[in-house]
Amino acid sequence: MNISETAEFLKALDHVLILTHVRPDGDTVGSAAALCQALRDLGREAYLLHNPEITATYEPYATPYWAPEGFTPAHVVAVDVAAINLLPECARIYADRVDLCIDHHPSNSGYALRICLDASAAAAGEIVYAIIRELTPVTAAIALPLYVAISTDCGCFQYSNTSARTHRIAAELMELVDVSAVNKALFRTKSRVRLAMESRMAADMEFYDNGRVVVMQIPLALRQEYNATEADIEELSSLAALVEGTDCGITLRELKPGTVKISVRSGPRVDACAACSMLGGGGHRAAAGANVYGTMAEAKDAILQAVAHVTEA
């Protein structure tokens, strides 16, 4: 469905539950919160399904919208959720009755009954912004989570997914709400623990493919040594993408013994999504991920082989 069709469809809904994805980021939380507020401004009952993995970073944007216990939705909307297995456990009961998915992942599996997908959008928030403009006036309460959604998914306008449209929407939102505190908190604040962990990751980084591929690791032991919170670790995978001379930054994070989350950030030479898809994951061409089951060493071998494979192709 296009923007207008999606807006028309949403207008007809009430008692709406909005779903976000596992390890929720700024885009899924901010987009869902903005959409929820817009539906409420239209007089509808709307909630976000509580996401048990929400971090302190994004909790403030979601808290006003969590569904009360016992809420029975008439309609279900998923935002920025590319596949069923990216729904939190508690959302799986809605897996076969998602009425609408709003997404920007080219790898979207098409699980929802209807989809509004624009893979050229830097964030699902860009699509949600366009939809809300056809529904109700964009207020400060809508603009703030939308700015969080858009700015986080484009690395505050640094990533290659940033377009002229991204900047124009940011300009519109900034005229409605002061985002300087958000920018400071999201993009210009690092905890002491995070600075220390980054130092260790940089000191221990390894290079492959004639120095063009860099691997950084976050073993459980490192996290425990610093008593790091989830917020300390959030987006640590962006560090590997910074190393001069490389165009493929791989981060391996041990979620628990035997489970490793792989994140890949890449330049044009390497299709991160293709590499991660070989391991059952997905994402975007320049930023993708996968969970693999095995040791850190096994996960490293697997993703290096996958990257080599898609690079040769």
Added chain:
Amino acid sequence: MNISETAEFLKALDHVLILTHVRPDGDTVGSAAALCQALRDLGREAYLLHNPEITATYEPYATPYWAPEGFTPAHVVAVDVAAINLLPECARIYADRVDLCIDHHPSNSGYALRICLDASAAAAGEIVYAIIRELTPVTAAIALPLYVAISTDCGCFQYSNTSARTHRIAAELMELVDVSAVNKALFRTKSRVRLAMESRMAADMEFYDNGRVVVMQIPLALRQEYNATEADIEELSSLAALVEGTDCGITLRELKPGTVKISVRSGPRVDACAACSMLGGGGHRAAAGANVYGTMAEAKDAILQAVAHVTEA
């Protein structure tokens, strides 16, 4: 002079020499290059005075415009230069004949014969963009250095000086030129030396004022230990501004024995410009600097006292 008056004034000039400031950053170099190209597009002879401190980061934007030896200007324009003592030594012979200064520093000393100043602009590049729009079509050759000017001075749209206007200009420029390589090079690349130096600075940081003020140091010895280039050190002062729980990040860099460059990045509680002005420096409220003569320890005491003084006020 306002934008239109400045454009009219520039139209009447020929044989123009454009001056940039010491330790040239993206804004002074990018703004000067864009203005130079615009004047050339108008059929004028225009050059940048060679800046001996230009780094590899910004050299590509300036190289096409360096004045040949023996060029005798009929008119002199300074861009982003707030005071005479911020001109490189080789530019001092023009100090009393700067026909026009285009600047966004509220602390501008008024040394030029005419000034076009807009302290609300995130970068001098925003003002230069508005002026060029009244002179000649904005081409890709103008858009690229202007994007460099604007994006670097607002920390790629992260700093509090970023406005809706900043984003709108970025959108216009991005429609003329692909900036993804620039964003990658300027904001998402760190040399291995830089990563190592950041680790050391973070490991050795000191806290004052109940943890709200953080001090980081770059002694000459650290630079020599890593054989660091100027490009490795560029903008290292932004690191101190990231430390969670602080709202005043001070970086002390030993330029040579007995000379220390102080950089201050601050939140609303501390006026960085006022603190640095007490030591003979200047800048903006949230980002300012000063050079002091003495040891690192003396420089630290001096700036901590200055910061405490302006914080009490």
